[in-house]
Amino acid sequence: MPQTVKGVIAMAKGEPVTVTDIVIPDPIAGEAVVAIKACGVCHTDLHYREGGINDEFPFLLGHEAAGVVESVGEGVTDVAVGDYVILNWRAVCGQCRSCAKGKPQYCFATHNATQKMTLTDGTELSPALGIGAFCEKTLVAAGQCTKVDEAAPPEVAGLLGCGVMAGIGAAINTGEVGRGDTVAVFGCGGVGNAALEGARIAGARTIIAVDIDDQKLEWAKDFGATHTVNSSEVDAVEAIRELTDGNGVDVAIEAVGLPQTYEQAFYARDLAGTVVLVGVPNPEMKVELPFIEIFGRGGALKSSWYGDCLPSRDFPMLIDLFLQGRLNLGGFVSETIDLDAVEEAFHKMHKGEVLRSVVTL
Numbered sequence: 127m128p129q130t131v132k133g134v135i136a137m138a139k140g141e142p143v144t145v146t147d148i149v150i151p152d153p154i155a156g157e158a159v160v161a162i163k164a165c166g167v168c169h170t171d172l173h174y175r176e177g178g179i180n181d182e183f184p185f186l187l188g189h190e191a192a193g194v195v196e197s198v199g200e201g202v203t204d205v206a207v208g209d210y211v212i213l214n215w216r217a218v219c220g221q222c223r224s225c226a227k228g229k230p231q232y233c234f235a236t237h238n239a240t241q242k243m244t245l246t247d248g249t250e251l252s253p254a255l256g257i258g259a260f261c262e263k264t265l266v267a268a269g270q271c272t273k274v275d276e277a278a279p280p281e282v283a284g285l286l287g288c289g290v291m292a293g294i295g296a297a298i299n300t301g302e303v304g305r306g307d308t309v310a311v312f313g314c315g316g317v318g319n320a321a322l323e324g325a326r327i328a329g330a331r332t333i334i335a336v337d338i339d340d341q342k343l344e345w346a347k348d349f350g351a352t353h354t355v356n357s358s359e360v361d362a363v364e365a366i367r368e369l370t371d372g373n374g375v376d377v378a379i380e381a382v383g384l385p386q387t388y389e390q391a392f393y394a395r396d397l398a399g400t401v402v403l404v405g406v407p408n409p410e411m412k413v414e415l416p417f418i419e420i421f422g423r424g425g426a427l428k429s430s431w432y433g434d435c436l437p438s439r440d441f442p443m444l445i446d447l448f449l450q451g452r453l454n455l456g457g458f459v460s461e462t463i464d465l466d467a468v469e470e471a472f473h474k475m476h477k478g479e480v481l482r483s484v485v486t487l
C-alpha cells in the first residue's frame with residue numbers, strides 16, 4: 127500500500143518551501159523505503175529552491191540524511207529491513223566503464239529509485255539529488271543506503287551523506303593528504319571545515335584555514351586548523367608562504383567555487399603540490415592562468431566529486447573514527463529543528479549564522 131507522509135516541497139522558483147502531504151509507493155526490485163531520522167540543510171537544497179539546478183519543480187528537498195530501512199523491494203539483498211543507514215547520492219552501478227576499471231568511486235552511471243514519489247494529486251516529485259529526505263519516509267535505490275554503526279546519532283551520521291563527506295574526501299581521497307603534509311583550505315563553511323578535519327585525520331602537520339569571515343575562522347579552529355588567515359585583511363598567498371618556510375603548501379583545497387580563490391589556491395601551493403577544487407563554480411565563471419605556470423609548477427590540478435568517496439568504504443570507516451572520538455562530526459551540528467523550520471534555516475544558512483541546521487524526526 128502506498129503511504130502518505132509529510133515532506134518539504136519547493137513548488138516554484140524562489141517561493142518559500144512548504145510542508146505538504148506526499149505519497150510514497152511500495153518499493154519494487156532494486157528499491158528501499160527509509161524512515162528518515164535526521165536530514166541536514168545544505169546549500170544545494172537552497173539552490174534547487176532558487177531554480178539554480180534545473181526547473182523540474184516541484185522538488186522534494188533534503189539529501190543529507192540518516193534513517194532506518196522500513197521495507198525493501200523484491201530481490202534486494204545489500205540492505206535489510208531495520209538496517210540503520212546513511213543515504214548517499216551515488217549508488218554505483220558496477221557495470222559502467224569506470225566501475226569496470228575498478229574505480230567505482232567515479233561511477234558514470236549511478237542510479238536512483240525507478241518509481242516516482244508524488245503529491246496527493248499525482249504530480250510527480252523531483253527528489254533533491256535523487257534522495258528527497260526532508261520527509262518522514264523516502265523512496266531510494268537500495269544502493270543509496272549504506273549501513274553504519276547505530277551508536278552514531280542520526281543528526282551527526284546523516285551529514286556524511288553530502289557536504290561533510292565532500293570536504294573530508296577532498297582531503298583524504300582527492301588530495302591524498304599524508305602524514306606531515308602542509309595543507310591550506312579556502313572557505314570555511316561546512317565543506318571547508320570538513321576538509322580541515324580530513325587533513326587532520328590524515329596526519330597533516332600544518333593546516334591553514336582561509337576565509338574572509340572571522341566567525342568562520344573561529345569555527346575552523348575546532349576542526350583541525352593550526353593557523354587561520356583572514357584574506358580580506360592580508361594577501362592569502364603571501365600569508366600561506368610565510369607559514370610554510372616560504373614554500374607554499376603540499377595540498378591547497380578550494381572549497382568556495384570562485385575563480386579568485388582558485389587562483390589563490392593555485393599560487394599558494396608548493397612546487398609539485400596538488401590543487402583540489404571541491405567548491406562548485408557556476409557555468410559563467412572562467413579561470414585565466416599563465417600556461418607556463420601550469421607546466422612550471424608541476425603537480426596536479428584535481429576536482430573532487432562528492433569527495434571521490436565510495437560510500438560503502440568511507441561511511442562506516444568515518445563513523446567508527448567519530449565513535450572513537452577521533453573525528454569531530456558533532457561540531458557541524460549548529461542546531462536541530464523540525465520539518466517546518468527548513469525555510470527559516472535557509473535564511474540562517476544564507477546569512478552564515480550556522481554550519482548545519484539539521485531536521486530531526
Ligand SMILES: [Zn+2]
Pocket residue numbers: 218219220221222223224225226230233234235236
Ligand atoms: Zn558504474
Ligand SMILES: [Zn+2]
Pocket residue numbers: 168169170171189190288289
Ligand atoms: Zn548537500
